[in-house]
Amino acid sequence: MTSARPAGGASGANDTADDGSVVDRARPADRAWLAHAVRLIEADLQRSADTHLLRFPMPSGLAGAGIDLYLKDESTHVTGSLKHRLARSLFLYALCNGALTERTTVIESSSGSTAVSEAYFARMIGLPFVAVMPAGTSPEKVALIQAQGGRCHLVDDPAAIYAESRRLAAECGGHYMDQFTYAERATDWRGNNNIAESIFAQLALERHPIPDWVVVGAGTGGTSATIGRYVRYRGYPTRLCVADPEGSAFFPGWRDGDPTRTGTPSRIEGIGRPRVEPSFIGPVVDRMQRVPDAASVGMMRELESILGRRVGPSTGTSMWACFGLIGEMRDAGVGGSIVTLLCDSGDRYAETYFDDGWVAAQGWDLAPYRAAVREFIAIGAWTGSAG
CATH class of the missing domain: 3.40.50.1100 (Rossmann fold)
Structure with missing residues (x-):
């Protein structure tokens, strides 16, 4: 029987045993980045009253x-709103579920405040962020998202933000955070x-x-x-x-x-x-x-x-x-x-x-x-x- 590659070995994304019975997707570099990203977010919470x-x-x-x-x-x-709590939880949830790496673009459907907060956390851990939002979103919130380093992608039909977010994520190999689905499960x-x-x-x-x-x-x-x-x-x-x-x-x-x-x-x-x-x-x-x-x-x-x-x-x-x-x-x-x-x-x-x-x-x-x-x-x- 062929054993898996020992921990700490080379980090090929698809290391396979000779008989095809073992597939190793471990990437120590990704795990190190993940640990660093989580630590940054937890440190931010520790500093906050x-x-x-x-x-x-x-x-x-x-x-x-x-x-x-x-x-x-x-x-x-x-970041100025209730959505700061949600954004923190969504990022930790996505990180610990393996949805984010140091090469991931983060996409979110948002009318404003969640996007402001998610842009903040994305910049904190070094990821690009795109907010998909209705074209009628207040200019003040658009400016706040941009001030946090995010990019705003405006759509005329508010009902289209979900599909457009999924499309953009697929197009760039990014991750759609989908606050509307994951809000209730990301928060403990x-x-x-x-x-x-x-x-x-x-x-x-x-x-x-x-x-x-x-x-x-x-x-x-x-x-x-x-x-x-x-x-x-x-x-x-x-x-x-x-x-x-x-x-x-x-x-x-x-x-x-x-x-x-x-x-x-x-x-x-x-x-x-x-x-x-x-x-x-x-x-x-x-x-x-x-x-x-x-x-x-x-x-x-x-x-x-x-x-x-x-x-x-x-x-x-x-x-x-x-x-x-x-x-x-x-x-x-x-x-x-x-x-x-x-x-x-x-x-x-x-x-x-x-x-x-x-x-x-x-x-x-x-x-x-x-x-x-x-x-x-x-x-x-x-x-x-x-x-």
């Missing part, structure tokens, strides 16, 4: 209600610095350390999958609410139990999809709420004066759902806490969602939604529409 959990200033009209609202500020990651939902573990640790000394609700949007579906699984794994009674924009396929797909449902491209950047993505795990979601696009944008505009800073539109979507939950808890005489995410900074949207002309061109009337937010802040009464 956790993101803050901010207390929202509740209206005086709710002073005796015993309800607290928190925002997990993901905008403070080095049991722990390992995932966002759910971080939220519960930071709430430990609060008066309601186990939140009644966590509210998130869904883009890949990976964040809701992580949080929903984590609370079940830990045995917490916390419920998960997913706030979804107009036209997105997630809401009707979840409501009807039909993952084949389709929708329209979302106008709220970063969340909502025209199809139910593979990473969206419906059974771990306790409630879904469709939020009007004008409500999301009206909320994000009002939050600027409340928080003293600008937030992105997906934060507006989730906060609209949070205010509704607070209203329900107040009416039921139930105290407790709610947590949502401050996904990214509004500075990325200065020429879009914060531009009055651009908003008018979308046909959005923000006035009634902004009025509802102002009334809530003034007296603690929520009269906003559920959408």
